[in-house]
Amino acid sequence: MPRIKVIGGGLSGCEASLQLADAGLDVDLWEMRPQVTTPAHKTGDLAELVCSNSFKGLGLTSAHGLFKEELRLMGSRLISLAMESRVPAGESLAIDRAMFSAAVEKAIATHPRITLHREEAAGLDPEELTLVASGPLSSDRLTQSLFTLIGSQRLYFFDSIAPVVEYDSLDLEHTFAKNRWEKGTEPDFINCPLDKETYFAFVDALVAADTVEAKPFEKGQLFEGCLPVEEMARRGRETLRYGPMRPIGLRHPVTGKTPFAVIQLRAENRQRTLYNLVGFQTRLKWGTQKQIFSMVPALKDAAYARLGAMHRNTFLNSPQVMEPSLRIRNTRIFCAGQLTGAEGYTEAIGTGMYASSMILAHLRGDEGFTWPEASCLGALTRHLTDPNPDFQPMNFNFGLLPKVETASKKDKKGVQIENCLKALEGFRPFPERVPVMT
Numbered sequence: 001m002p003r004i005k006v007i008g009g010g011l012s013g014c015e016a017s018l019q020l021a022d023a024g025l026d027v028d029l030w031e032m033r034p035q036v037t038t039p040a041h042k043t044g045d046l047a048e049l050v051c052s053n054s055f056k057g058l059g060l061t062s063a064h065g066l067f068k069e070e071l072r073l074m075g076s077r078l079i080s081l082a083m084e085s086r087v088p089a090g091e092s093l094a095i096d097r098a099m100f101s102a103a104v105e106k107a108i109a110t111h112p113r114i115t116l117h118r119e120e121a122a123g124l125d126p127e128e129l130t131l132v133a134s135g136p137l138s139s140d141r142l143t144q145s146l147f148t149l150i151g152s153q154r155l156y157f158f159d160s161i162a163p164v165v166e167y168d169s170l171d172l173e174h175t176f177a178k179n180r181w182e183k184g185t186e187p188d189f190i191n192c193p194l195d196k197e198t199y200f201a202f203v204d205a206l207v208a209a210d211t212v213e214a215k216p217f218e219k220g221q222l223f224e225g226c227l228p229v230e231e232m233a234r235r236g237r238e239t240l241r242y243g244p245m246r247p248i249g250l251r252h253p254v255t256g257k258t259p260f261a262v263i264q265l266r267a268e269n270r271q272r273t274l275y276n277l278v279g280f281q282t283r284l285k286w287g288t289q290k291q292i293f294s295m296v297p298a299l300k301d302a303a304y305a306r307l308g309a310m311h312r313n314t315f316l317n318s319p320q321v322m323e324p325s326l327r328i329r330n331t332r333i334f335c336a337g338q339l340t341g342a343e344g345y346t347e348a349i350g351t352g353m354y355a356s357s358m359i360l361a362h363l364r365g366d367e368g369f370t371w372p373e374a375s376c377l378g379a380l381t382r383h384l385t386d387p388n389p390d391f392q393p394m395n396f397n398f399g400l401l402p403k404v405e406t407a408s409k410k411d412k413k414g415v416q417i418e419n420c421l422k423a424l425e426g427f428r429p430f431p432e433r434v435p436v437m438t
């Protein structure tokens, strides 16, 4: 029977271990806690939730609700254990974290095909069948091994995420498409101009705004080349106008005038359904971000696929490093969880499931195996591995699903949900599953 080494007993590693073992593989699961700990984990428990106890919405009309439904339909072991550990939280799935970890621990400990090693895994052998699921706080020695394997330019330690806005929610009347100095054949950027009065009000609001306090292990991690916008604004009222909001080379195509300042939006995905605010990494509180950005005429009613953030997070430059199967190129090493740039608890469980289905397909020689394009995991993993020069971690959201043409935005989500559920009918990611009675 094939053996696999799984590194990390967090959400992604535990989901993957159970899926792989249920499919008949012998699994060696390595978890370094409690001997070696991380700056955020507090216990030695498997599948510890490092922060909130919420897996977000359950209703099918929310992105996370649809995602969880997909995982449930495809037989996720951890989603099922999470449902059993549920605490009342309205339409959301919130759980008793101790009960959940105990249930995961039991499922792992009693599985005859899983051996749990309470040790740090430090090295990586490109020839050994391995799943790396060591999370955003991977140990230093393992990180060093990843460095050696893929090169230090392709592994990051810190997120500095600019907000990502849904294209459909922009007020296009207050935008113009243009590249700076009209370089290139097609305009890649959408520009959101601000007049003088709006610009200064915007800068003053940034200076006065509340920011999220950095965790002790994140202090001192800001880089001069990648400062939060509010920090740039604090350095002077004109600083942003000479930085990410500089209007030079962006003459308005209708008026012929150069705006006082602009926010540039650059496509975040190939379908151009999502755009990021270029250079707008920020530590502002989420509600405050929405409020301040709504001062920009084009963003007045903007809907955000994700808001800006800056925190400690080890992740790979997945588009450069991995194949669509989440395998590191030219190795037998697959990855899952936050390390791949899939951000969030449900995403960790989902990519654990996805990577295990890909490992099994690899073992049966089915290299053409894919998840349906219209599924949540198909869409999320496409985002992780499609070419993207500005790759940043991302939660699952509707903007990642294939584009559909409908009269209204409301209908659009309905069609995307329908397409997703239809695509999953009859799809069996684990044909070799042999459930084990525990």
Ligand SMILES: Cc1cc2nc3c(=O)[nH]c(=O)nc-3n(C[C@H](O)[C@H](O)[C@H](O)COP(=O)(O)OP(=O)(O)OC[C@H]3O[C@@H](n4cnc5c(N)ncnc54)[C@H](O)[C@@H]3O)c2cc1C
Pocket: 007, 008, 009, 010, 011, 012, 013, 030, 031, 032, 033, 038, 040, 041, 047, 048, 049, 050, 051, 052, 053, 119, 120, 121, 122, 133, 134, 135, 136, 137, 138, 139, 142, 312, 313, 336, 337, 338, 339, 343, 344, 345, 346, 348
């Ligand atoms: C501080 C912080 C707060 C977060 N809060 C939230 C939140 O509230 N909601 C949300 O949806 N997402 C949150 N996230 C993002 C993400 O969803 C979680 O980090 C999630 O737990 C990631 O799952 P994972 O399986 O990739 O990693 P983890 O759950 O962290 O699991 C990785 C495991 O690998 C182990 N490990 C690391 N290196 C080694 C090694 N060398 N050998 C053996 N074991 C090793 C670790 O001890 C850990 O148990 C947060 C992230 C951070 C850093």
